[in-house]
Amino acid sequence: MSFRGLFIAVMLSTAMIVSAFVLQSKRPRIETDRPSADLVKATGKCADCHRHETSAVVHEFEMSLHSRKGVTCLDCHQPTKGQEPYDHKGFTITRKLTSSNCRSCHEKQVDEYMRSRHAAPAWAAVTGKADFTPEQIAFSEAIHKGAVDRPPHPLTAVEGLAAVNKGCRQCHDVGKPNPDGSIGSCTACHARHVASVELARLPETCGQCHMGPDHSQLEIYHESKHGVLFNAQRSGMNLSARPEKLSTEDMPVPTCATCHMSGLEGEKFTHDVTERLSYFLFASVSDRRPTYEAGRRNMKAICLKCHTNPKIQEFYGSAEGVVRSTNKLVKEADEIIAGLRKDNLLTPEPFDEPIEYIHFDLWHYGGRTAKHGAYMGGADFVQWHGYYEIVNKMAELKKSAEEIRARASKGEAAPKAAASSDPSARPGGAADASGASK
Numbered sequence: 001m002s003f004r005g006l007f008i009a010v011m012l013s014t015a016m017i018v019s020a021f022v023l024q025s026k027r028p029r030i031e032t033d034r035p036s037a038d039l040v041k042a043t044g045k046c047a048d049c050h051r052h053e054t055s056a057v058v059h060e061f062e063m064s065l066h067s068r069k070g071v072t073c074l075d076c077h078q079p080t081k082g083q084e085p086y087d088h089k090g091f092t093i094t095r096k097l098t099s100s101n102c103r104s105c106h107e108k109q110v111d112e113y114m115r116s117r118h119a120a121p122a123w124a125a126v127t128g129k130a131d132f133t134p135e136q137i138a139f140s141e142a143i144h145k146g147a148v149d150r151p152p153h154p155l156t157a158v159e160g161l162a163a164v165n166k167g168c169r170q171c172h173d174v175g176k177p178n179p180d181g182s183i184g185s186c187t188a189c190h191a192r193h194v195a196s197v198e199l200a201r202l203p204e205t206c207g208q209c210h211m212g213p214d215h216s217q218l219e220i221y222h223e224s225k226h227g228v229l230f231n232a233q234r235s236g237m238n239l240s241a242r243p244e245k246l247s248t249e250d251m252p253v254p255t256c257a258t259c260h261m262s263g264l265e266g267e268k269f270t271h272d273v274t275e276r277l278s279y280f281l282f283a284s285v286s287d288r289r290p291t292y293e294a295g296r297r298n299m300k301a302i303c304l305k306c307h308t309n310p311k312i313q314e315f316y317g318s319a320e321g322v323v324r325s326t327n328k329l330v331k332e333a334d335e336i337i338a339g340l341r342k343d344n345l346l347t348p349e350p351f352d353e354p355i356e357y358i359h360f361d362l363w364h365y366g367g368r369t370a371k372h373g374a375y376m377g378g379a380d381f382v383q384w385h386g387y388y389e390i391v392n393k394m395a396e397l398k399k400s401a402e403e404i405r406a407r408a409s410k411g412e413a414a415p416k417a418a419a420s421s422d423p424s425a426r427p428g429g430a431a432d433a434s435g436a437s438k
Helices: 003-026 037-043 046-050 055-062 073-077 099-103 107-114 120-127 134-143 154-159 161-175 197-201 203-207 217-223 225-236 256-260 292-303 309-342 354-376 379-409
Strands: 085-088 091-094
Touching: 046 055, 046 073, 073 091, 073 099, 099 107, 120 134, 120 161, 154 161, 197 203, 197 256, 203 217, 203 256, 217 225, 217 354, 217 379, 256 292, 292 309, 309 354, 309 379, 354 379
Parallel strands: none
Antiparallel strands: 085 091
């Protein structure tokens, strides 16, 4: 080849290479940003597509310990016993991940969760026993008697499906039975794809459901000294420490998970959130749990990592005093309602008369808040959101009871609540909820 021909060939080749680079730089990022070899190795072929569709899923997974340990998408998404297989781009996966998929590697944690009130009792508190198998009911009732073999909560009939689907069930889903026979999903606390221990240790994660007037644990925690110190020192803590190795150096200040689940400095860690509880604080009248002594002992072992025994004894003594005092006030309210029913001045149906809402608010809001405030160091929630609300509602309850008896003595009918007796006519009834999933 002549020098002229060689020169032209070099120039044309250079121009083609430059053009290719220019065209490549103009292509959308979604077409050029292919997963690296390391990413494919960590996440499997799924990343090839999901890097472009639902890309946040890949980024979430990249942050996870699962990714760093070489777990692939198919490890979690492959069908287990009882799950419907689904052909997806040449892979056989399950349509819905449940706690059964997590059990493949985390059997101990799922077994502990199954014994907790986060499992079947959580779902049954809204919908009753209808969705459970006889075996699931028998298993849960042996641990939590009366918490699963029960009717739906009466408020579900009053409020209707729209409120139940977008309200109650969003939290109580943590214990929903799945078609594969398992219960619940671990992602309620650990989140999908990132599967984070750190996330599960944050008070806000528990606060997704444990907040508001009926169980205001998140608000109480942030008022408490624990919450104030955590918010001040959070940046210096190692919230992602392995559960079996967690120390007070990692977390010198506790969150909900520290006290109720974590194995701080050699203590047994558990996913049964009832193992360190001594009273049924959620009940209207709080009795001791059958595991009262063990619950106190287990919780105090955690308290001792930061506090002396005399201080712990004093704290428990004053908290139990609030339980006894609240029980006394709630029982007084219960007797007033029972007296009206005995004298046929109230109907047997719940939530069809205004005084029943006053009674419900007294223990469900004020009563619970005072007791939880006492056990979590929330003084304002013991006093103003707790006791004051109880005595305020008690005065209202007594006045309403007197009015009902006065009207009855004159032969007048007692007032009814606003809700219609026809379920289809109630706000949020079946018609309004027709677009919501059941």
